[in-house]
Amino acid sequence: MWKPLHLxxxxxxIDFLRFHKFTFVLSIVMVLGSIGLIATKGxxxxxxxxxxxxxxxxxxxxxxxxxxxxxxxxxxxxxxxSLQEFGxxxxxxxxxxxxxxxxxxxxxxxxxxxxxxxSNWEYRRTETVGPKVGSELIEGALxxxxxxxxxxxxxxxxxxxxxxxxxxxIALVHDCVTTVGLFALLGLxxxxxxxxxxxxxxxxxxxxxxxxxxxxxxxxxxxxxxNVRDVINLSLNATLSRTTVTSGLTMLSVLALAIWGGEAMRxxxxxxxWGIAIGTYxxxxxATPLLLYANLRPGAKAKTAEADSPSA
Numbered sequence: 001m002w003k004p005l006h007l008x009x010x011x012x013x014i015d016f017l018r019f020h021k022f023t024f025v026l027s028i029v030m031v032l033g034s035i036g037l038i039a040t041k042g043x044x045x046x047x048x049x050x051x052x053x054x055x056x057x058x059x060x061x062x063x064x065x066x067x068x069x070x071x072x073x074x075x076x077x078x079x080x081x082s083l084q085e086f087g088x089x090x091x092x093x094x095x096x097x098x099x100x101x102x103x104x105x106x107x108x109x110x111x112x113x114x115x116x117x118x119s120n121w122e123y124r125r126t127e128t129v130g131p132k133v134g135s136e137l138i139e140g141a142l143x144x145x146x147x148x149x150x151x152x153x154x155x156x157x158x159x160x161x162x163x164x165x166x167x168x169x170i171a172l173v174h175d176c177v178t179t180v181g182l183f184a185l186l187g188l189x190x191x192x193x194x195x196x197x198x199x200x201x202x203x204x205x206x207x208x209x210x211x212x213x214x215x216x217x218x219x220x221x222x223x224x225x226x227n228v229r230d231v232i233n234l235s236l237n238a239t240l241s242r243t244t245v246t247s248g249l250t251m252l253s254v255l256a257l258a259i260w261g262g263e264a265m266r267x268x269x270x271x272x273x274w275g276i277a278i279g280t281y282x283x284x285x286x287a288t289p290l291l292l293y294a295n296l297r298p299g300a301k302a303k304t305a306e307a308d309s310p311s312a
Contacts, residue, residue: 016236017229020289027174027286034181041184046191049138051129053096053106055113056086058122063089069117076112087262091124141195148199149173152206160213163294168209171287175205175278182274188267197268201275204250208243208283215239216288220296228296232288247280 047054066083069092073081079097086093094113099105106128114123129137149172157165176198183190215235223231254276258269 012237012240014233014237014240016233016284017289017292020285020292023281023285023289027282030178030181031174034178034184037181037184041187043180043184043190044187046189046194047095047127047129048191049141051098053099053109054125054127055094055096055110056124056126057092057094057117058124059090059092060120060122061090064092066092072116073113076109076116078109078112137192141192144195145176145199148202149176152202156206156210156213159210160217163291163296164213167287167290167294168206168213170290171209171282172202172205174282174286175201175275178278179271179275183267183271186270188270191267193265193268194271197271197275200272201279204275205279205282208246208279209287211242212236212239212283212288216291216296229292232291236284236288243280243283247276251276 064085066085070081070083073083073094078099081097082095084093085091096109096113099109101108110126114121149169152172153165153169156168179198179201180190182188183194188194212235215238216232219226219231219235219238220228223234226234251273254269254272257265258273261269
């Protein structure tokens with residue numbers, strides 16, 4: 001007979017709330033640090049948002065000399081260009097700043113780059129995004145994010161209670177802000193694919209949170225006189241095996257994507273790796289412990305304070 005997989009013993013009794021004040025402080029530090037990095041260092045916007053020209057070229061040699069290429073291309077008078085290897089040493093991604101003069105100036109810039117590199121190079125693709133399109137994409141991405149956050153909060157508020165919805169929203173903002181902060185810290189390209197990854201993280205995180213919330217609500221009805229702190233710990237331990245299996249298997253898939261998915265998927269996969277880890281963390285140590293202060297049942301705060309007291 002088939003039996004479910006349990007990586008965590010059924011009788012596990014981990015006190016997840018023991019260090020919840022420390023994890024709250026840690027989360028606040030991560031969020032504030034991420035906001036600081038975004039405000040000071042900024043994001044490395046991709047062609048989708050920043051506008052400009054992107055060219056993918058392949059060197060006739062086994063590897064491209066980026067230093068020599070950068071020196072030659074920056075002398076063309078097209079602005080400061082960005083060059084990076086793209087998947088292999090002989091493939092280079094060239095980012096050219098937005099050119100004044102419209103389509104004609106853009107075509108002239110591409111022609112100058114091709115003339116500088118020579119005919120031996122393979123010009124695989126050329127993409128152009130204007131500044132107006134870039135600003136519209138930024139606005140659209142922000143609206144999509146806000147609508148997703150609002151929809152998730154409204155669902156949890158309707159499905160459970162307002163305090164569950166607020167806690168879930170706090171955890172979602174925590175996960176998404178720290179993900180964007182990671183991109184600012186590492187200087188990874190932030191583009192539309194990254195926005196898709198952030199929204200995917202939000203959906204994954206709330207799914208994990210809702211499972212735990214549902215268990216807490218069930219246990220609160222089952223153990224009407226049990227201390228709220230004990231009910232939360234009981235629920236977290238009861239769902240720990242499910243959380244471990246789900247997060248572990250998803251992480252394996254995403255790691256495979258990060259390692260073998262190629263340069264084009266690198267930012268997306270790195271965002272998901274971080275998102276799965278931080279989403280699991282926020283469920284266990286952010287969204288759920290915050291329910292201690294949500295007055296889930298009459299007298300819950302008093303009982304929680306009594307349980308936290310030295311004499312308890």
